[in-house]
Amino acid sequence: MLGYIVRRLLAALLVVIITSMAVFALFYKAIPNPAGPVCAAQGRCTADRLALIEESMGLNEPITTQYGKFVKGVFVGRDVPFGSSTYECDAPCFGISYGTRQPVTDQLVKAYPATLTLALGGATIYLTFGVTLGVLAARARGTIWDRGLVGFSLVISSIPYYLFALLAWIFLTLRTNIFPDTEYQPITQGVLPWIGAMLLPWLVLGIAQSTQYARFSRGEMLETLGEDYIRSASAKGVPRNKVIFKHALRAAIVPVVTIFGLDFAALLAGTVFTEKIFGIDGVGLLALDSVIETPMDLPVINATVMLAAAMVVLANLVVDILYGYLDPRVRIG
Amino acid sequence: MTDLSTTPSLDDGAETSTTPYLEVNTLTVRFPTHDGLVQAVTDLSYSVQRGQTLGIVGESGSGKSVSSMAILGLHDLRSTRLEGSIKVGGQEIIGAGQSIMRPIRGADVAMIFQDPLTALHPFFSIGAQIIEAYRIHHKVSKSTAKKKAIEMLDLVGIPQARSRVDDYPHQFSGGMRQRAMIAMALVNDPKLLIADEPTTALDVTVQAQILDLLQELQREFNSAIIMITHDLGVVAEMADEVLVMYGGRAVENGPTREILTHPEMPYTWGLLSSVPDVSADTDARLIPIPGNPPSLLNPPTGCAFHPRCTHVDKVPGELCANQLPELLPGSHGTGHTKRCHLSNPEEIYAMEILPAIAPDRLPGTGDPVEGVAGTTTEEGR
Structure with a gap:
């Protein structure tokens, strides 16, 4: 089991590294003239000044060198030249924000508790609420309760989330x-x-997402309730409620956990709408601001995207390890 | 309508009582669907005594499993219409509430399913599933129940039962899983065991072991067994009585030896003709029944088998297509009944069917039961 986890961790690390390369290349290579807005923000931008700024930011170096510096910063920290001054950036350094001239790491650390709090609370609500409703609907399949719940959940789901959150606010x-x-x-x-x-x-986050979980777990439950082993349990004389909440839910929860892991990872990477509408200074808002502000805050965008990628990879790993406990057939020896 | 309990059985031992443990009377099971009413079982009657085995034979969709599910009340009553009567140990099952059904399920009547891999819960250990079955009907501690589970696994021939009790179904082989399933079914000493194609998913050698095991256990517990199968070899091996079903109805029934040696219904002939026999002459032909099982939504008029029957022209007029034959005794006494318009079935069987399917086993040249079914019968027990 330990060997498996180590192997998976190494693989996860590799994915994160490759993602970081792709993200780095994408943002520093694909966006033309990243120094332009920095230059423009400092007043009249002549070609000489632009070249100077580009050189000071290291943007005229080959992309591999830039990436090398970036990686070095992540592990041991570095001094980041910026315009006419140089900023000290301790490890793990993801660069200096163009906007605030603060180390990006500090901004992420400052914003993270809010995002984490939001994610934990919202996920707890949508998981418990959604799965409970889904199981109850499956139990009452075909009745007015079942239909009412499915209809209601479709209505909630068809309202765009930003509208739902905005109306609630x-x-x-x-x-x-x-x-x-x-x-x-x-x-x-x-x-x-x-x-x-x-x-x-x-x-707001919990209820909006729970409708999807209610429908999904209802579907999984109905499928499980049609399985032979459910009939076996009934044939043994297991009471109906125990058949549903022990035998059927035990099997139906496994795919729900998979979806939950990925959804939760997305939450951990920041929820843009929720944070914006409710004025929560989390990672989502940080990412949003870094995109819409001029100059575009490349180091912050880079860091938030890498964080999101790392969260998804980590969540996948956790789900896979959890799977071993949930499903004895994939238990790793 | 027949009552097998009154038929003279070949091996009616002294230990079997004369009152049947299970009595099914004019049972009709229908499922209303968007397309219409599915007539899964129509007007079915049979009975089984303790210590006896009834084989129910038929193609997929003939109503075999549906009728036995009804005995445990496993149909969802919101989508099923049940009529008639099922009595288990004198207790009426049709219309009985959960409080009556629950103590019967798994305790008085237990069931073994066709595919033990899907019939066992993949996420619970074998032991946990047997323990659960035991503790529903016995107020005992978990450790007592576990001892019982190990004892049962041992009884059905699982090696190292003490350690394997904690294994999960996927860690067992097919045959072992079916043994575990049997252990789970027998843990409460059921008086009636319904085995729904218990050997279909197993390979032949394992099949024989499982059948032997069931017979041993039947002797030990004196249970009644309903053996649902489409394999006449299994019937020849296990059953005291045979009930052949087609399109949701009984079409022929009687003592096993009778049915296998003097079948009087063309559908039964068809079943016999489709059984391969390893010891038979290579000239022996396998003759499949033409066509497909009938739609239960719009069953054929008259005899449900008439669209596939090759002997329709031997019956005068359009009788087969227009009139449902009654289930009546044929030429071999009241114990053997069949649902067919043919007036001389025995003659047709001897002249047309037997020479084609077992040219080397014509009457007088060998044991016809063995020749036909491909398995030795052990009806002497």
Whole structure:
């Protein structure tokens, strides 16, 4: 088992490295003239000044050299020349933000607790709520409850998420003040303010996603309930509820876990809409700002995309290891 | 409608009582669908005594499994219409609630399914599944139940049962899985065991072992067994009585030896003609039944078998197509009934069927049962 995990970790690391190369090449090579906006932001941009800035940022060096410097920064830190000054950037260094002139790592570390809090709360709600509803709907298959739930979940799903979140914020915070403010408060400032400020974003994220989980787990449950081993359990005299919640759910939960792992990874990489609408200073908002601001904040974009890639790879690994515990047929000896 | 309990069985031992443990009477099972009413089982009657084995034979979709699922009340009542009567140990099953059914399921009546890989839960260990079956009907601790599970696995011939009890179904071979399934079915000493094609998914050598095991266990527990199969070899080996089903109805039934030596219904002939016999002359022909099993949505008029029957022209008029034959005794006493309009089936069988399927085993040249079914019978027990 340990050997398997080590092997998988190494493979995951390789994927992250390759992704980082691709992302690096994509952003530093494909976007023409990244120094231009930096130059323009400093006033009149002459060709000489532009060349100077390009040289100071190291943009005229070959891409491999730039990548090499970037990797060196990640592991041991480096000094980043920027315009007329040089910034110190400790490991793990993902560069200096063009906008704030802060190390990107510091910005990520500062933004991460909010994203993590949002992801954990939202995922807990949509997983428990969604799966419970899905199982109950499967249990009541064909009844008015089942149809009502499926219909309701389709309605929620067909509302674009940004609209759903925006409406929730307008009606529940702006108009009625039921959820007074939705800014992120660190948990160190008390558990109640932490929960209070995040409750609406959690609910919005949780409910919007739970409909998909309800339908998915309902489908998985119905499929499982048609399996021979469910009939065997009934034939043994196992009571109906135990057949559903023990025998059927045990099997139906496995694919749900797979989907959940990937969804959760996406949440950990930042939720742009939720963070923007509810004013939560998380990674999603950081990424969004780095894209829409001028000059385009390449080091921040680069770092957030790599973070997202790393999260997805990690989530895949965790799901695969979990699989071994959930399904004895893939248990690794 | 017949009652097998009154038929003289060839090996009616002293240990079997005369009241049947299971009595199915005019059972009809229908499934309403968007396309219409599926008539899965129509007007089916049979009974089984403890210690006896009834073989139910027929093609896929003939209603074999559906009728036996009804005995355990396993049909979803929202999508199934059940009529008639099923009595298990005197208790009426049709219309009985969960509180009546639950103590019967797995305890009085247990079931073995065709494919033990899909019939066992892939995520629970073999032991856990047997333990669960035992503890539903016995208020005992987990460790007591585990001892019982090991004992049962040992009984059905699983080597090193003590360590293998914690294995998962995928770690067992096909034959072992079926043994485990049997152990699970027998853990509560059921009075009736329904084996739904228990050997279909197994290879032939394992098949024989499983059948032997079932017979041994039947002697030990004095259970009644319903053996659902499409394999006449299995029937010849196991069954005291045979019920042949076609299109949801009984078309022929009687003592096994009778049915295998003097079949009187063309569908049964067809089944016999499609059984390969390893010891037979190479001139012996395998004759498949032409056509496909009938639609249960729009069953053929008259005799359901008439569109595939090659003997229709031997019956005067359009009788086969227009009138459903009654299930009536033929020329071999009341114990052997058949649903067919033919007036001289025995003659046709001897003249046309037997020479084609077993040219070397014409009457007088050998044991016709062996010749026909390809398996030795052990009806002396």
